[in-house]
Amino acid sequence: MKKHLVLTLSCLMAALQGGLVIAADNHHWSYSGHSGPEHWSALDPEFKVCATGKNQAPINLTATVAGELAPLAFSYRPSDASVVNNGHAVQVNYQPGSYLTLDGERFELKQFHFHTPSENLIDGKSFPLEGHFVHADKNGSLAVIAVMFKEGEVNHTLASIWPHIPAQVGETVVLHQPVDASRILPAQQDYYRFSGSLTTPPCSEGVRWLVMKAPQTLSASQITDLMKIMKHSNNRPVQPLNGRVVVAS
Secondary structure, rough: HHHHHHHHHHHHHHHOOOOOOOOOHOOOOOOHHHHOOOHHHHHHHHHHHHHOOOOOOOEEEEEOEEEOOOOEEEEOOOOOOEEEEEOEEEEEEEEEEEEEEEEEEEEEEEEEEEEEOOOEEOOEEOOOEEEEEEOOOOOOOOEEEEEEEEHHHHHHHHOOOOHHHOOOOOOOOEEOOOOOHHOOOOOOEEEEEEEEEEOOOOOEEEEEEEEOOOOEEEEEHHHHHHHHHHHOOOOOOOOOOOOOOEEEE
């Protein structure tokens, strides 16, 4: 057993040094072909809920029910950050200290990333970009704020990030100026709420989704610049509601 372990570690180190290890998180699944969304559940046993789950995201937000949703309580502050191209999305990693208070719990902002075109639809409408602000509470439960972007004026906060997006998959760039995530959120903060999942493998459910009604803008060139780096769309198709209720504020 010990000898086998030493051999295994030696092989792993050799592979790492040779650049042969392909991280499952980065390359095991994709958005097209044999590793695309319709095949995710067959790629790994841990991904089976991508097909069997009944509360999957994204969805088409339609036939919503009006409800008395509490105003979103953001406590965001400017933060040192880094931006990574993980091959699936452009992701900005945020430092601790910014959070959302939801259902009496504190959800720390961990990162935000972008999907193009949008994953969720609003009354069947797709947007050229959707940002996901991923939060976690002390127990690891997740809450995601989704912000839609339509083509229009330049988004100046994104303009401070876009030039630093790494062209190489797996590369991370430390941003030299703090990022203020609150400036990416719309001023009008009415929202839709539903229970869903991660929109990427392993498609874990129990995620609290809060989709902002008001879209933000970014320019046509900002959309084009992102697509040149990503080289592919990264939106999972909408999933069945399966009787879920979407509540609108």
